[in-house]
Amino acid sequence: xxxxxxxxxxxxxxxxxxxxxxxxxxxxxxxxxxxxxxxxxxxxxxxxxxxxxxxxxxxxxxxxxxxxxxxxxxxxxxxxxxxxxxxxxxxxxxxxxxxxxxxxxxxxxxxxxxxxxxxxxxxxxxxxxxxxxxxxxxxxxxxxxxxxxxxxxxxxxxxxxxxxxxxxxxxxxxxxxxxxxxxxxxxxxxxxxxxxxxxxxxxxxxxxxxxxxxxxxxxxxxxxxxxxxxxxxxxxxxxxxxxxxxxxxxxxxxxxxxxxxxxxxxxxxxxxxxxxxxxxxxxxxxxxxxxxxxxxxxxxxxxxxxxxxxxxxxxxxxxxxxxxxxxxxxxxxxxxxxxxxxxxxxxxxxxxxxxxxxxxxxxxxxxxxxxxxxxxxxxxxxxxxxxxxxxxxxxxxxxxxxxxxxxxxxxxxxxxxxxxxxxxxxxxxxxxxxxxxxxxxxxxxxxxxxxxxxxxxxxxxxxxxxxxxxxxxxxxxxxxxxxxxxxxxxxxxxxxxxxxxxxxxxxxxxxxxxxxxxxxxxxxxxxxxxxxxxxxxxxxxxxxxxxxxxxxxxxxxxxxxxxxxxxxxxxxxxxxxxxxxx
Amino acid sequence: xxxxxxxxxxxxxxxxxxxxxxxxxxxxxxxxxxxxxxxxxxxxxxxxxxxxxxxxxxxxxxxxxxxxxxxxxxxxxxxxxxxxxxxxxxxxxxxxxxxxxxxxxxxxxxxxxxxxxxxxxxxxxxxxxxxxxxxxxxxxxxxxxxxxxxxxxxxxxxxxxxxxxxxxxxxxxxxxxxxxxxxxxxxxxxxxxxxxxxxxxxxxxxxxxxxxxxxxxxxxxxxxxxxxxxxxxxxxxxxxxxxxxxxxxxxxxxxxxxxxxxxxxx
Ligand SMILES: Nc1ncnc2c1ncn2[C@@H]1O[C@H](COP(=O)(O)OP(=O)(O)OP(=O)(O)O)[C@@H](O)[C@H]1O
Ligand SMILES: [Mg+2]
Numbered sequence: 140x141x142x143x144x145x146x147x148x149x150x151x152x153x154x155x156x157x158x159x160x161x162x163x164x165x166x167x168x169x170x171x172x173x174x175x176x177x178x179x180x181x182x183x184x185x186x187x188x189x190x191x192x193x194x195x196x197x198x199x200x201x202x203x204x205x206x207x208x209x210x211x212x213x214x215x216x217x218x219x220x221x222x223x224x225x226x227x228x229x230x231x232x233x234x235x236x237x238x239x240x241x242x243x244x245x246x247x248x249x250x251x252x253x254x255x256x257x258x259x260x261x262x263x264x265x266x267x268x269x270x271x272x273x274x275x276x277x278x279x280x281x282x283x284x285x286x287x288x289x290x291x292x293x294x295x296x297x298x299x300x301x302x303x304x305x306x307x308x309x310x311x312x313x314x315x316x317x318x319x320x321x322x323x324x325x326x327x328x329x330x331x332x333x334x335x336x337x338x339x340x341x342x343x344x345x346x347x348x349x350x351x352x353x354x355x356x357x358x359x360x361x362x363x364x365x366x367x368x369x370x371x372x373x374x375x376x377x378x379x380x381x382x383x384x385x386x387x388x389x390x391x392x393x394x395x396x397x398x399x400x401x402x403x404x405x406x407x408x409x410x411x412x413x414x415x416x417x418x419x420x421x422x423x424x425x426x427x428x429x430x431x432x433x434x435x436x437x438x439x440x441x442x443x444x445x446x447x448x449x450x451x452x453x454x455x456x457x458x459x460x461x462x463x464x465x466x467x468x469x470x471x472x473x474x475x476x477x478x479x480x481x482x483x484x485x486x487x488x489x490x491x492x493x494x495x496x497x498x499x500x501x502x503x504x505x506x507x508x509x510x511x512x513x514x515x516x517x518x519x520x521x522x523x524x525x526x527x528x529x530x531x532x533x534x535x536x537x538x539x540x541x542x543x544x545x546x547x548x549x550x551x552x553x554x555x556x557x558x559x560x561x562x563x564x565x566x567x568x569x570x571x572x573x574x575x576x577x578x579x580x581x582x583x584x585x586x587x588x589x590x591x592x593x594x595x596x597x598x599x600x601x602x603x604x605x606x607x608x609x610x611x612x613x614x615x616x617x618x619x620x621x622x623x624x625x626x627x628x629x630x631x632x633x634x635x636x637x638x639x640x641x642x643x644x645x646x647x648x649x650x651x652x653x654x655x656x657x658x659x660x661x662x663x664x665x666x667x668x669x670x671x672x673x674x675x676x677x678x679x680x681x682x683x684x685x686x687x688x689x690x691x692x693x694x695x696x697x698x699x700x701x702x703x704x705x706x707x708x709x710x711x712x713x714x715x716x717x718x719x720x721x
Numbered sequence: 722x723x724x725x726x727x728x729x730x731x732x733x734x735x736x737x738x739x740x741x742x743x744x745x746x747x748x749x750x751x752x753x754x755x756x757x758x759x760x761x762x763x764x765x766x767x768x769x770x771x772x773x774x775x776x777x778x779x780x781x782x783x784x785x786x787x788x789x790x791x792x793x794x795x796x797x798x799x800x801x802x803x804x805x806x807x808x809x810x811x812x813x814x815x816x817x818x819x820x821x822x823x824x825x826x827x828x829x830x831x832x833x834x835x836x837x838x839x840x841x842x843x844x845x846x847x848x849x850x851x852x853x854x855x856x857x858x859x860x861x862x863x864x865x866x867x868x869x870x871x872x873x874x875x876x877x878x879x880x881x882x883x884x885x886x887x888x889x890x891x892x893x894x895x896x897x898x899x900x901x902x903x904x905x906x907x908x909x910x911x912x913x914x915x916x917x918x919x920x921x922x923x924x925x926x927x928x929x930x931x932x933x934x935x936x937x938x939x940x941x942x943x944x945x946x947x948x949x950x951x952x953x954x955x956x957x958x959x960x961x962x963x964x965x966x967x968x969x970x971x972x973x974x975x976x977x978x979x980x981x982x983x984x985x986x987x
Pocket of ligand 2: 769771
């Protein structure tokens with residue numbers, strides 16, 4: 140199957156190459172240049188006559204909404220084209236070749252422009268609703284794309300990066316972290332679905348382009364070389380996010396993304412590193428959330444007398460998750476094969492049904508069934524109440540911002556646990572078991588015990604995140620803790636976040652979780668088709684990039700059989716938090 | 722070479738392995754002494770690999786015991802490795818998507834103790850153990866000649882080097898006895914020569930070797946004694962002359978069965 144996939148990729152590449160050389164290279168480059176300039180100019184024209192289309196694209200001389208995205212795509216293309224003209228100071232934009240990057244950028248410009256025009260005509264009823272500016276934009280991207288396709292393909296090898304003084308590298312790291320924060324904030328703040336789709340198109344194609352240009356490889360090499368600095372910058376960028384928010388609405392989204400992402404990272408230990416298919420993982424999040432809800436002083440809890448301080452409750456939540464993890468893992472992890480998948484899916488359902496039924500009617504009154512446990516008090520750590528807003532200079536830090544900081548610390552803990560455990564004796568044993576269980580045992584690894592440790596560790600991290608989530612939402616109800624649903628978190632989404640993002644990496648699941656959380660949140664117009672669209676997206680991704688968005692060097696080799704020696708150990712973890720914020 | 726008069730390193734008594742009606746290994750006795758190189762030969766399907774699997778706990782023998790340094794081995798692969806027996810596989814089984822160095826580090830699993838907790842805390846003890854493991858692993862890669870490729874993915878190594886890496890990985894568990902299952906399969910004559918040198922060098926490190934091979938030249942160059950397995954039974958054991966002149970060995974290799982196979986009725 141892998142071979143087949145690779146061949147298909149090559150077919151596609153050949154098809155794209157069909158136009159190569161149909162006009163001389165200088166002309167092709169000129170066409171690209173003109174096309175990009177024209178695309179940029181068109182964004183200053185009016186694209187439609189009415190402001191009924193969100194974002195108001197009617198004003199000439201001032202781009203709005205999706206026009207800004209087209210403008211961004213056009214500018215990125217222009218910049219890359221100028222770099223292809225060997226303009227001084229822009230050579231760094233393409234350490235591994237220009238043409239493929241140009242093609243992807245032009246495709247991105249085309250995609251976002253045509254998507255906008257399509258959305259306008261679709262929503263307002265026909266092409267008649269387009270103003271001339273719209274047509275100019277739609278046509279301007281064509282010569283640009285044609286030009287890039289006619290350019291000769293990349294031949295040269297990636298030029299190795301030169302070492303630079305520390306302060307310069309730190310500046311670059313800071314710039315990348317800031318850009319990541321900006322992009323993340325922009326995405327989270329998009330106000331309507333169309334803008335979010337446009338955002339995804341621009342981000343997707345430019346990320347692809349910069350990967351092809353070799354910039355991403357450079358960046359991750361830099362981050363690996365300056366690991367502590369890079370982690371600090373990424374953490375600071377993430378911590379700056381709530382400060383950029385004037386309303387609580389998006390900080391709330393940010394908290395939920397972090398919760399979802401840390402759980403995905405915990406699952407990544409089980410699935411990505413150890414290769415155990417856990418289809419009921421969300422239940423551990425539920426165990427943590429319900430444990431915290433029961434012991435944190437809610438009046439709806441049967442143990443309302445107990446109001447355990449949060450830090451202790453977090454530990455208890457994680458510990459109870461571990462207990463459940465061991466209870467499920469101990470009998471099943473001895474067996475090889477798919478038993479674990481079946482048992483975990485069963486556990487997930489049992490958990491869901493049990494908390495639904497412990498309502499005093501079908502069973503003892505513990506969880507209040509579908510009503511859940513409400514009015515969970517806010518967290519208070521050392522007298523600092525996370526429920527109320529605090530003043531930091533002139534900036535107000537609201538409730539969700541407080542929880543965002545708390546979750547950020549939890550994320551930091553989880554990331555540290557993941558990378559330290561993954562890159563150690565036990566982590567190597569996990570990967571060895573995933574690769575070849577028989578050989579791993581012949582190397583002296585106690586397969587059962589080692590897998591149980593991974594399973595319990597994964598459960599504890601989910602339980603930890605669950606304790607925070609109970610406080611953030613004020614109440615816990617059974618509905619999120621199912622195998623599959625249309626919003627995060629559920630076991631299927633968690634698994635998808637890991638697989639989509641990139642198994643075995645730190646940044647992959649964080650990125651995948653952000654996307655999977657935001658997409659259903661933003662694209663409400665998909666409504667009932669959400670799961671379908673999600674399935675299609677998964678298929679497309681698995682077709683073109685089976686190793687996930689962020690490739691682990693190991694998986695990359697597995698699917699693309701490159702002969703490139705792996706980078707120094709640990710480099711795949713290096714992008715880590717920068718992309719948590721991106 | 723050295724004698725096996727005192728307690729042998731490995732003492733296999735009456736090992737039998739049945740798969741349903743098929744007796745793959747039948748009542749085999751074998752001893753390996755300190756510092757010996759013992760060969761195990763036999764036609765395809767004779768039960769050589771099955772015998773190895775019985776020694777290393779991959780299969781639980783239907784009958785018989787395996788004693789190593791005076792202790793009866795439990796049939797659990799990781800405990801066997803822990804006790805001091807390491808092996809390679811006939812069909813190479815590396816951790817394909819780990820680097821060469823990581824493969825060898827996994828081999829050190831049974832000789833290191835650091836658990837999850839110390840990996841998370843990363844105290845000085847942990848760092849010392851990790852650095853020590855890396856140094857030992859690099860030394861082994863040096864020994865088999867793969868040091869330059871430490872950071873390559875195992876899957877990207879050419880065939881011959883994958884075999885060497887499997888040996889380095891096995892040696893990383895600091896075994897007293899190394900089981901090699903067809904270490905030169907698929908190698909050209911030069912590579913086979915190099916493999917012979919490697920086996921001698923391993924023996925010089927004080928490690929006894931039990932090796933399965935089809936290449937007779939290789940076997941007779943190396944081995945102090947050779948046992949012949951035919952249809953699960955050990956028919957001869959001895960030095961080069963004994964084995965080469967044995968009637969039954971000749972018939973076995975010519976393909977005509979010596980007698981009716983001793984299969985148990987169902
Ligand atoms: N797990 C098993 N289940 C059933 N039969 C098995 C099993 N393993 C091995 N056998 C059978 O046992 C016999 C001996 O096989 P084995 O692999 O040990 O031979 P071998 O001497 O290693 O041969 P070769 O030289 O080809 O490697 C064969 O008939 C094989 O089919
Ligand atoms: Mg065999």
